[in-house]
Amino acid sequence: ALYRAKASGRGSARLFDPENDRHTTRLRQIDAALVNEFEKQVFFLEYQPIVRLDSGAVTTVEALVRWKHPEYGILPPDQFIRASEHNGAIIRIGAFVIEAACAYAATLPDHIAVAVNLSPVQLHDPALIERIGAALVRHRLGPGRIEFELTETAILDVSPETRRILEAITALGCRLALDDFGSGYSSISTLYYFRFDRLKIDRSLIKDAMDDPRRRTILFHIGRMARDVALTITAEGMETDHHRVSLIELGFEEGQGSLFAMPMSGEALHDWLRLRLV
Ligand code: C2E
Ligand code: CA
Ligand code: CA
Ligand code: CA
Helix, strand or coil, rough: CHHHHCCCCCHHHHHHHHHHHHHHHHHHHHHHHHHHHHHHHHHHEEEEEEEEEECCCCEEEEEEEEEECCEEEEEEHHHHHHHHHHCCCCCHHHHHHHHHHHHCCCCCCCEEEEEEEEEEHHCCCCCCHHHHHHHHHCCCCCCEEEEEEHHHHHHCCCCCHHHHHHHHHHHHHEEEEEEEECCCCCCCHHHCCCCCEEEEHHHHHHHHHCCCHHHHHHHHHHCCCHHHHEEEEECCCCCHHHHHHHHHHHHCCECCCCCCCCCCCHHHHHHHHHHCCC
């Protein structure tokens, strides 16, 4: 009791008091629940299928966040993610996205994973790994059902800290995708130093490459390199059947884009999947 009385004068000593610790844990849980309730009113996710180019089977759906703004209507992520990274709100938004994506994954068949975009700022959230682990448990998901997409900007710094976080995500059993490859921030070192499971080629590289032999050759070799190091090579922004035919020729395995479906509500995606199976 003496120790406790003395210790309570110092902030950090609280951590050693089991009674107090239970109390703080409970507060933290209540806090997390409240934060989530608030975010649920404001944000929602849409989902876009990622399909195998050969069979057309859906392997993954990417979760994409939107903001239900009271005045401006539905805002796309390009209009608020950057600001949220600057003011720190991305941690809470990101926590909502992880939770909602896991809840949705639990409603899908086991062979379909959900891809979640991670902001670089979230890599500095000390609770990130705990959040992911807790969401997997809460929704009884095998970790292979969740894939995390990182853009190269997120991980340009090949620091031990970044490595530790990415390895912890992998150690949980979740997969990692390198997003927007070729969008302007590409560097081979990202691929060189970190182990990804998927390489997503940015829409801008896919767009005009199909009728240009030189560009096709470059994509062919990126694809070949990817396959040789066990990366699932994936094309973004596939809009035409010409894209599909050409990308199969170039050895691409999976793709995403308006050719298959644009992002839609979770409910609409359920219907879309059902119709496709028939
Ligand atoms: P992204 O990760 O590259 O996501 C793909 C974007 O391309 C989506 O835009 C999608 O609607 C769009 N898209 C897909 N297929 C096509 C197509 O065939 N043609 C065209 N023109 N566009 C297509 P969206 O949903 O507006 O998202 C924009 C970006 O916002 C995402 O790019 C991602 O970087 C970011 N983002 C989305 N959700 C989240 C999130 O939960 N967390 C974080 N940190 N970032 C997110
Ligand atoms: Ca993405
Ligand atoms: Ca992308
Ligand atoms: Ca993008």
